[in-house]
Amino acid sequence: MNPLALCLLCLALVPALVSGQGDQTRTLAFPALGATATETKVVDPVTGDIVGSARDAAGHLVDVSALRAAEILARAADPDLKLGHQLQAHLTRVTPTTRVPVMLWLRFDAAALDDHVRNILDGRDLTKLSEAEVRKLEADAGARVAAEIGNLTRPFGRMLDRMGLATRLVSEVSPVVVADATPGEIRSLAQLAVVDTVYLETRTGGATNTDANATHRTDRVHQYGVKGRNIRIAIMEDGRISGGHAYLNNLGGTFRPAGAFSDHVHAVAGCTASRYGGELGAAPDSTLWSANFEQYVGADIIAAGDWIATQNVDISNLSFYVGDGGTNQPTFFDRYFEYHSRYYLDSYVVAAGNTGNTHTRVTSPARAWNVISVGSHSDGGNGNWTGDVMASSSGWLDPSTGVEKPNLAANGVSLQSLTQTNPWHGGVGSGTSYASPHVAGNLANSMVVNSAIRISPEAAMALMMATAWHNIEGSSRLSEKDGAGGLHGLAAFRTAKENRVRYETVTASSFSNNGYYTTTINLTAGERTRVVIAWGANSDSGYNTQVLDADLDIAIYEGNNVTSGTYRGGSLSFNNNFEIVEFTPQITGLHTIRINDYRFDGTSERVGIAWSRKYRDISSYKIRERTDDPTAANAGPSIGNPDFTMDVDAAMCPNATYIVAPSLTRPYFGGPGAAYSPYNWQPLTYDALTEFWLFDVQQFPAFDVWENSIGVLNSAGQSSGFNLFLENDPSLIGLTVYHIGITLESGAGYADNIKEFSEVLTTRVLPAATDKTRSDDGHFVQALPAGFSFFSQNYTQCYVNMNGNITFGGPSVDYSETTAELLSGRPRIAFLWDDLNPAGIGMQGTPVVRVREILTGPADDQLVVIEFADVPIYGGSGSSSNTVRVTLFGYTGEIKIEHLNCSTSDAIVGISPGNGISSASEIDLTSSGQRSSGSLNAMFETFTGTTCSGSFCFFDWLDVDSLDSHWNEIRFIPENLFTVDSYRMELDKK
Known part of the structure; x- marks a missing residue:
């Protein structure tokens, strides 16, 4: 059978849709009430409608929300039920005079904190915030929360001091106080209304990439110039990151500057941010924060975690575990990181643990609903997915809450990363410790192009699960050991860049469309698609019921803003704080995501929504024009x-x-x-x-x-x-x-x-070219496509200057490129602004300056292509060559600049409105640089030749030794077709 026929047969066998989970049943225990309830959901496979009920042990109908509320009140009235399960067991083994280290979780007003955060975030377009705006929003939200919590913990700490109980930590940002107390004092504290739960302080715990980037397709993201720039990632564990490391020169802060180094922390940090060329990290331009605690003791970990909340960090990686007392119950630290994620707007990425060959339990704090838990798979020593399997050591058994963990998996087997001593890199072994930082780094890359993900950890979870298309085991949609699948950094990047990830705040009144909340997305027939929603768990008094405040389900329908009709798939569960549906649309056009509030006990929830298209998003190889x-x-x-x-x-x-x-x-x-x-x-x-x-x-x-x-x-x-x-x-x-x-x-x-x-x-397809007269420092006038605008001004012609730039309103003969002239002179497109000499001799012979143009027909078909081929620099005739192609599009106003082999030692590339309008500073366009110019602002970089081979020195932005006859592109795309006052920059390194 020929390959094409084989391909077509394959297509014919693709299933029409996968409608998600079927009927669901669970049994809930309410120990304070001495009651149980069996809850069932049933979905109609044709309509997607969901019905359900709950019955007690006698078979009578009961209301789960009412039972949960009663359980919370009963627990608050019973001091014994306020003691954590590990503490209860520990108290049976100590004398009455033994001072026991405890962590007290205080009751706080969760609704008030949710309101604070919602009031700061709502009503804003979070997808296009500037760096300063993101930092201010995060700081404002954190300050409001910390002010409320500090007013709770400080008086409580003073009270303990008056009682003669020495407090070892009074948190200013978390509802936590750590102290030592006798069993009798502990029971007295449990009687206080302000105390929600008393936990035994953690005293056990521990630490739990050449081919990894290829496997995760992160290398393709790097080719777009995205490497985590401006994203802050905290590495939280007992080791300190060295600020003087040869390949980690991007350290933003350290919690304990005198702490000890470790190989483990450098290996973890290297997976995220290594700048060593042989083992490049997932986000080498990100900034690291070393949240190093002294030892695996509760107070130390809390202090480091509280410090993170004050540093405006975007992502925290946790490659460690804490003791769980031999059970799969949530621990104090699961609750602690639930709280920090929800109120400080940070994403937490946590290793699932290396327990697959022992008790198999996902370790704490990877059990938390709000964290992204990561399992480990192998990559076969290459980037080819064939043969990839889950690591046998990767933990996978779900916690007692029933939430399905891990959320996804990443490469964590036989890793090459960084070490703490010379030669600073090498083999570091295996483990989920090295899987999670790859997810953190790829999440950082997505945050570069979509600021909403930085503000909403719920959107971050939805994004990473929706795009985990590398199926390692079990069902492609969701399975026991790899969760939603293996990390796919390129799919996450594309989904984020195209704004196919959202954040919404919903309240009980939001479900007003026939009892549902709806949002509309555009899908393509035949394209395998995933839709994921994710929301947060609360950490207030309801946490101990092990039942979420909200139980949301989703269904997908054809059509705009509908709540019934042609049903294409759905997802329902009881215990997850996410729903994931994988299906194949049958029509191209609008589809509705219908969200059902099966139960909604809280006041508000932030919901992240992401959707990914399998074959479009995961395509990681390229067809490249060769010249x-x-x-x-x-x-x-x-x-x-x-x-x-x-x-x-x-x-x-x-x-x-x-x-x-x-x-x-x-x-x-x-x-x-x-x-x-x-x-x-x-x-x-x-x-x-x-x-x-x-x-x-x-x-x-x-x-x-x-x-x-x-x-x-x-x-x-x-x-x-x-x-x-x-x-x-x-x-x-x-x-x-x-x-x-x-x-x-x-x-x-x-x-x-x-x-x-x-x-x-x-x-x-372009017409034959028109050659232009070549000269040194000359110019020619070029007609423009209909409707071409540049920085809010319409133009019918431009001036193409022989020194590698285009100006508007008049020519420019200056051969000495400067930032000052770029900003103060005429409006300018600097495609290779340097002292070029088209009148000289290139390395292939006579240079070419020519134009290909389509200036008739519909405006959106019109364009002008300007080509400089084999043009030497002044004084370099016969020994230098520079080839560049510029395309100006009429209707859209897009500007595409393509470089081939270039040997100039320096040049300015970028765009500027000129006339002193912009005061912008030079930025790094192509190494995860700023993606938006902002209104009437220049975007440019002065490039220098740093890599030379023979007669050619290649611009630092290329990040390759040789272009090998392939073009690299920088595109400046107007963000608003009507105003054309700001541009979005995109890069494609061939």
Whole structure:
């Protein structure tokens, strides 16, 4: 069977949908009341409607909310029930005079704290906050919460001192006091109304990547220039991170500056933020906070955790466990981190524990509802998913609350990371300790492009679960050991960048659409899709009932803002603070996420919502345009080019069979009466699984258009190139050519045969070029596409200056690029602003300066392409070469700058409104740099050549030794098509 037929058979066997969980039953215990209740939910598989009931031991109908409220009151009235289970057991083994270390959890007004946070956050677009705005929101929320809690803990601590009980810690940010007391004093304290629970202080605990980035597809995120910049990650454990480490020069703060170093903490930190080229961390540009406690003692851990709350940290990684007394009950620290996540708006990523070969329990604090718990899998020593399995040591048994843990998994087997001594890197072993920091780092990358995730840990959980498409074991949707699946950093990044993750605050009154809360999303037919919602647990007096304040369920329907109709999948559970549904939409268009408040006992909940498209989001290999001779008259996607060459780069699919499927659309209209191109094909959309192009792959009439579009990749996962023959036919001009690659799994069954889809390569067919007169320090005037705007001004022409920049309103002959002139001079696009000399001789011969333009037809089809090919710098004739291509799009105002091999030693690249409007400073455009210019602000960087090979020195932004004839792109995209006053920067390193 040929590969394409095999592919089509595979598609035919994809299931229509997976409707999530079926009926659910659980039994609840209310020990203070001496009662039990059996609760059942039933879902109609056709309509998605849910009905349920709860009955007591005698079979009578009961109200779970009422029972829960009564249990809370009964526990508050019974001092014995205020004692944690480990403390109760411990008190039976000590004398009446023994002073026992205890941690007292005080009663606080959870509704008031929720209101404080909600009032600060609600009514704002959290997806596009500046760095300063994010920090201020976090600080304001934290200050309000800390003020309330401090007014609770300080008086209580003074009271204990008056009682003669020496307090060892009185928290200013958590409702916690740590002291030593005799059994009698403990029971007296338990009688106080302000005391909610008394816990035995923790005195046991412990610590629980060359190929990892490839397995997690983080390397592809790095190619977009995203490496965690400006995101703060706390590494919390007993070891201190060295501020002088050779490959960790990004330490923002340390809790205990005199604490001891450890190999473990550096290995964990390296998985997140290593800058060593051989073992790059997931987010090497993030800033680390060393939250190092002295030892695994409750007061020490609390002090470090409280410090994190004061540092405006975004993510905390916890690669340690605390003792649980041999049970699977939640511990004090599960509750502690529930509280910190909910009220200080921080995401906690926690190792699930290395218990898989012993008692298998997920360890504490990975049992907490609000934390992202991470299991460990192997990566087979490569980035190829084939053969990846869960580590046998990875903990997986759910806690007594019934919440399904871990949430997802990541590579934690045979890791290469950092060490605390010279040579500072090497093998560090295995464990969930090294899986969780990979999740933390990839979450940081997503936060770079979507600030809402930094504010909402609920949205962060929804995002990481919705995008965990690497299925290791069991059901793809959710299973025992890998949770939602293996980490997929690229899918998380894409979902965040495209704002397919949201945060909403809901109250009981929010469920007003026929008794439901609804939100609408746009989906594509045939594209395997996941939708996840996540909300938080509270840590108030209801925590000890082991029942969440809210029980939410979801259902997916076709249509806009509907609550019934065509049902496409759903998810219901009792014990989870998340719901996850995986299904295949049958239509392209609007779908409704219907959220049902099966039970809602609290006042408000923050709900994170994320949805991910499997094949679009996980596509990690690329089809790349290759240009070996940029000076050729028909180089690039130009009519008359018989060999427009593209390469397949699928490093994760060595020796795989590949197919490159093409499509053409968008005929060029040459004027009134112009006919469609005879080569007009049906369009290829991003819906790679169901669109008809797969069933109708054909070639132009009368001759072969593609060569090598089906073949076998080499051991590096690359092809030798395939070619598109573009006839010298003007009717082709303006067509958009789409190519998508598919690799097939060798020897797999049909249903699993598709290995991976590539990103879509989109190319416009261009007309023949018009050569321009080359000169040193000269310029030419260029007409612009209809509707082109630049920083809120409309222009019909621009000035292309021979020193590598475009100005508006007049030319610029200055060959000495400076920040001052960029900001104060004319509005400018600096595509390679340096002292270039197009009149000289390049390394390939005579340089080329030319223009290709489409300036007729619909405005959204118009564009201008300006090419500088093999242009030397002044004084470098014959020994230097710089090739750059700039595309200006009419209707959208997008600016695309592409660089090929460049040998200038320095240059400015970026955009500026000029005229002294902007006071912006230089930023790092391409190493996880600022993504938005802000209103009327410049975005630019002065690049320097730092890597040289032969005659070429390559800009530091490329992060590669050689471009190898492939173009790298920087795109400046207007954030508002009407005002065009600010730009979003995107990068694609080929």
